[in-house]
Amino acid sequence: xxxxxxxxxxxxxxxxxxxxxxxxxxxxxxxxxxxxxxxxxxxxxxxxxxxxxxxxxxxxxxxxxxxxxxxxxxxxxxxxxxxxxxxxxxxxxxxxxxxxxxxxxxxxxxxxxx
Amino acid sequence: xxxxxxxxxxxxxxxxxxxxxxxxxxxxxxxxxxxxxxxxxxxxxxxxxxxxxxxxxxxxxxxxxxxxxxxxxxxxxxxxxxxxxxxxxxxxxxxxxxxxxxxxxxxxxxxxx
Numbered sequence: 485x486x487x488x489x490x491x492x493x494x495x496x497x498x499x500x501x502x503x504x505x506x507x508x509x510x511x512x513x514x515x516x517x518x519x520x521x522x523x524x525x526x527x528x529x530x531x532x533x534x535x536x537x538x539x540x541x542x543x544x545x546x547x548x549x550x551x552x553x554x555x556x557x558x559x560x561x562x563x564x565x566x567x568x569x570x571x572x573x574x575x576x577x578x579x580x581x582x583x584x585x586x587x588x589x590x591x592x593x594x595x596x597x598x
Numbered sequence: 599x600x601x602x603x604x605x606x607x608x609x610x611x612x613x614x615x616x617x618x619x620x621x622x623x624x625x626x627x628x629x630x631x632x633x634x635x636x637x638x639x640x641x642x643x644x645x646x647x648x649x650x651x652x653x654x655x656x657x658x659x660x661x662x663x664x665x666x667x668x669x670x671x672x673x674x675x676x677x678x679x680x681x682x683x684x685x686x687x688x689x690x691x692x693x694x695x696x697x698x699x700x701x702x703x704x705x706x707x708x709x710x711x
Contacts, residue, residue: 488641517698526604526687526703527642532696540696575641587632587699589641 488590496596505561505593509578521573566597604688604702617675619705621688628690633673636685678709
């Protein structure tokens with residue numbers, strides 16, 4: 485596609501429920517990143533994919549968070565047993581390959597846990 | 599530990615004025631320093647970036663100044679326009695590892711007409 489697509493754009497869920505957030509990167513982009521943006525906190529790195537592998541998961545805040553990527557394309561971020569502190573905008577970004585730093589971000593999924 | 603510190607948190611300038619946002623970093627392994635612009639409801643968009651082998655980079659009204667010895671870099675927006683009103687993030691990354699970006703906390707810029 486022309487850009488990074490994320491769905492849903494907004495998600496309201498009850499505390500304790502599981503949620504899945506989807507990212508469709510730009511076609512051909514091998515690197516994919518998930519970031520979390522909380523109010524006034526900037527962007528916090530969560531996980532990095534190169535192809536289908538995730539060599540850097542160091543930003544995942546707890547074992548309730550997981551992510552996968554299939555076919556070197558679509559990625560899904562799953563949050564289990566959501567908590568109110570999980571409320572944030574979850575951003576996905578992709579770039580062509582290593583050494584090419586041109587990140588393209590999607591518009592994000594705004595997650596609200598009530 | 600916040601690896602990239604950004605200031606000010608908010609900035610108000612008049613149309614035609616100069617907007618200056620500053621960032622400082624700690625990790626000497628960082629070798630790529632981009633600035634991102636974010637409008638409400640949108641993802642950040644790359645504005646301009648610099649590597650440490652140059653001290654300044656200019657693209658139109660936007661200039662990055664880089665001071666390697668002080669581990670500081672700044673964004674200057676010349677002739678600021680109301681359309682520049684947005685949140686600006688500085689960031690840094692290293693070619694080692696995941697090349698993930700470490701972001702500052704952002705500066706909300708308001709340009710008054």
